[in-house]
Amino acid sequence: MRTTLTATAAFQALQQHHTENKGRQVRHLFAQDPARFDKLSVEGAGLFLDYSKNIVDDKTMTLLYALARETEVEAQRDAMFAGKEVNRTEHRAVLHTALRKPRNETLLLGQQDIIPEIHEVLDRMAAFSERVRSGTWRGYDDREITDIVNIGIGGSYLGPKMTCQALRSFAHPRLNTHFVSNVDGHDLDALLSRINPATTLFIIASKGFNTAETMMNAQSARAWFLHHATENDLSKHFVAVSTHLDAVQAFGIAPENMFPFWDWVGGRYSVWSAIGLALMLAIGTEGFKEFLAGAHAMDRHFQDTPLEQNLPVILALIGIWNRNFLGSSSISIAPYHQDLRLFPGYLQQLEMESNGKSVQVDGAKTSTTTCPVIWGDVGTNGQHAYFQLLHQGTDIMAVDFIAALKPTHALEQHQVLLLANCFAQSEAFMRGKNAEEVRADMQAQGLPAAEIDKLLPHRIFPGNRPSNTILMDTLNPGALGALIALYEHKVFVQGAIWGINSFDQWGVELGKVLAKNIAAELGDKAKPEQHDSSTNGLIARARAAL
Numbered sequence: 001m002r003t004t005l006t007a008t009a010a011f012q013a014l015q016q017h018h019t020e021n022k023g024r025q026v027r028h029l030f031a032q033d034p035a036r037f038d039k040l041s042v043e044g045a046g047l048f049l050d051y052s053k054n055i056v057d058d059k060t061m062t063l064l065y066a067l068a069r070e071t072e073v074e075a076q077r078d079a080m081f082a083g084k085e086v087n088r089t090e091h092r093a094v095l096h097t098a099l100r101k102p103r104n105e106t107l108l109l110g111q112q113d114i115i116p117e118i119h120e121v122l123d124r125m126a127a128f129s130e131r132v133r134s135g136t137w138r139g140y141d142d143r144e145i146t147d148i149v150n151i152g153i154g155g156s157y158l159g160p161k162m163t164c165q166a167l168r169s170f171a172h173p174r175l176n177t178h179f180v181s182n183v184d185g186h187d188l189d190a191l192l193s194r195i196n197p198a199t200t201l202f203i204i205a206s207k208g209f210n211t212a213e214t215m216m217n218a219q220s221a222r223a224w225f226l227h228h229a230t231e232n233d234l235s236k237h238f239v240a241v242s243t244h245l246d247a248v249q250a251f252g253i254a255p256e257n258m259f260p261f262w263d264w265v266g267g268r269y270s271v272w273s274a275i276g277l278a279l280m281l282a283i284g285t286e287g288f289k290e291f292l293a294g295a296h297a298m299d300r301h302f303q304d305t306p307l308e309q310n311l312p313v314i315l316a317l318i319g320i321w322n323r324n325f326l327g328s329s330s331i332s333i334a335p336y337h338q339d340l341r342l343f344p345g346y347l348q349q350l351e352m353e354s355n356g357k358s359v360q361v362d363g364a365k366t367s368t369t370t371c372p373v374i375w376g377d378v379g380t381n382g383q384h385a386y387f388q389l390l391h392q393g394t395d396i397m398a399v400d401f402i403a404a405l406k407p408t409h410a411l412e413q414h415q416v417l418l419l420a421n422c423f424a425q426s427e428a429f430m431r432g433k434n435a436e437e438v439r440a441d442m443q444a445q446g447l448p449a450a451e452i453d454k455l456l457p458h459r460i461f462p463g464n465r466p467s468n469t470i471l472m473d474t475l476n477p478g479a480l481g482a483l484i485a486l487y488e489h490k491v492f493v494q495g496a497i498w499g500i501n502s503f504d505q506w507g508v509e510l511g512k513v514l515a516k517n518i519a520a521e522l523g524d525k526a527k528p529e530q531h532d533s534s535t536n537g538l539i540a541r542a543r544a545a546l
């Protein structure tokens with residue numbers, strides 16, 4: 001039985017520390033300590049994390065490290081890396097980290113070293129990718145492939161799509177990557193009218209190969225293809241990524257066109273496996289290797305670095321502080337890089353599907369709140385839309401700013417303005433602008449006293465809004481790998497502290513079952529209505545329309 005989190009000595013010490021320091025202003029902490037930035041920033045695996053703009057001091061951090069130690073984060077981390085059955089509700093090891101291990105390492109799962117089979121699949125992916133990229137893999141009328149369509153959903157979609165978008169400046173110029181996930185036919189339909197079956201390669205990506213949305217999209221894509229070509233041509237245009245060879249074969253894809261992975265890779269952690277095939281096709285084998293190496297560097301950092309300098313641990317602990325003590329209910333992810341615009345959506349699945357739970361591993365209710373809402377968009381766009389609420393709204397929401405110092409374009413002035421905005425926002429969130437400062441500003445502008453009094457409350461910024469800033473040199477495959485792994489391990493540490501299983505997702509099941517029933521009812525108008533009056537009413541309207 002796990003000790004209740006709120007009953008741990010460290011948690012209680014943090015509660016007391018929080019009570020004693022209520023109302024403290026980070027701007028004052030900066031004024032008191034000129035070395036604050038140096039003390040509360042850390043570097044590892046090519047990433048730099050500034051967490052000094054959070055409402056913490058040395059004592060807060062010391063207590064947070066004590067919380068990590070008391071909840072045995074290090075032992076839990078080591079168990080994950082060693083391949084222990086960390087995903088206890090599904091009786092599985094959790095070994096996405098093994099996917100980024102170099103060829104010369106070993107990792108025993110039971111009696112078997114799993115590194116050789118991981119690299120065997122990587123080698124097959126590489127050989128295939130190089131054939132497609134070089135143009136030696138040809139379609140049914142002997143033309144080169146120009147379009148790759150990844151059909152998958154959840155982790156079989158978000159990872160490949162986000163990474164292809166993030167690394168688009170490293171992509172092969174002939175290959176356009178597309179991603180279809182939604183069972184809404186508008187998604188597939190909009191794409192099919194823009195591509196040529198003779199030069200298109202479909203990747204059917206699904207861990208279980210039984211996900212209703214993916215299977216329907218795959219069947220429709222296949223049917224569309226067969227309008228233009230024959231069954232014999234399928235093997236040149238359809239490949240699959242899955243853990244289920246039999247289901248892939250039943251769909252009509254031959255084993256040599258299937259790239260396997262393993263049940264110890266969770267869907268939202270699978271971009272490092274063959275699920276990353278679209279990315280490998282886009283950026284090439286070397287680029288994909290760099291991507292894995294960046295993540296591996298973060299793995300090593302996470303495993304080997306003391307908690308006090310450990311990026312994922314610190315990011316996680318700051319998150320725990322903001323969530324469980326300051327009551328922050330969401331984190332806005334603000335990438336100041338256009339190519340990372342899908343990163344907030346990717347993190348939504350990673351964090352919310354992993355830690356959106358209210359029951360501990362031992363079955364008891366959690367004693368604290370767990371995963372906050374993750375949301376966001378690219379920075380400067382958000383500034384002109386919802387940042388208003390972050391600055392002056394009633395809830396305290398945390399922000400993660402993410403930026404690359406050097407761009408992959410030559411428009412230097414854009415980069416200057418971009419970074420200026422990024423740093424200005426974090427400064428504004430932290431500092432705010434108090435009544436005296438606002439009044440002095442308006443007086444300097446020569447506004448009449450009555451107008452100043454009227455406007456004053458509207459123009460005050462409370463500040464003290466917590467944020468992290470993560471910097472990388474350039475957004476390249478290695479940096480992206482490290483960034484994703486940073487958040488993966490952050491999620492792990494938080495799950496370990498909250499005592500929850502970050503690797504199952506039972507919460508998505510109920511909707512799937514109900515949808516199956518309702519789909520049958522929509523298809524058969526004679527079926528009796530058997531739901532609440534709202535659901536029955538909606539079904540009746542749809543039956544009338546279909």
Ligand SMILES: O=P(O)(O)OC[C@H]1O[C@](O)(CO)[C@@H](O)[C@@H]1O
Binds near residue numbers: 208
């Ligand atoms: O890759 P699959 O098996 O199609 O699953 C897709 C997604 O569905 C989920 O299982 C949730 O329903 C996710 O965890 C997963 O990423």
